[in-house]
Amino acid sequence: MEVSQAIEALAALAQESRLSVFRLLVRQGPAGMAAGDIARAVAVPPNTLSTHLAILSRAGLVASRKAGRSVIYAMDVAGTRALLSFLVEDCCRAERSVCDQLIETALAGCCPSEAASECCT
Incomplete structure (x- = not known):
């Protein structure tokens, strides 16, 4: 991992809601969670959660997959x-x-x- 990538990942985690989302997804393991369930679990509005998930995804800490009409997010191992x-x-x-x-x-x-x-x- 390059220093710039590590800085991006650490910066992504240096925000309370994003850290909560990441820790929640770590606990969920590979099964992950649907975006709506994450929003409810961490009490973040869906549009704000989308931004947080995008930041975590760009940092390489979260991955997503489609499951029917839902998007499931999980920790990127x-x-x-x-x-x-x-x-x-x-x-x-x-x-x-x-x-x-x-x-x-x-x-x-x-x-x-x-x-x-x-x-x-």
Whole structure:
């Protein structure tokens, strides 16, 4: 991940509603949630939520897919893994086992453990 991409991702998370949306989607896992359900869960008007989701999507933290007439949003595992790896990059160079533990803990429950251990490669 480039520094500019990390800055964009961190900036996307540096807003209360977007952070709430991201954390909600992390809890939902790969199944994700429909936009309307997200709006209700975080008490954000739908038009405002659309803007937040677009920012999170451009930052590579959220992905969307069509399901009938709904748009389902979920955490983008690859983008989130890339950001976490970037943040602990120096840790990985110093002591790989510490990095593995950080990434595994951060992604526990939403990513397969074998994939989480590959975050810093």
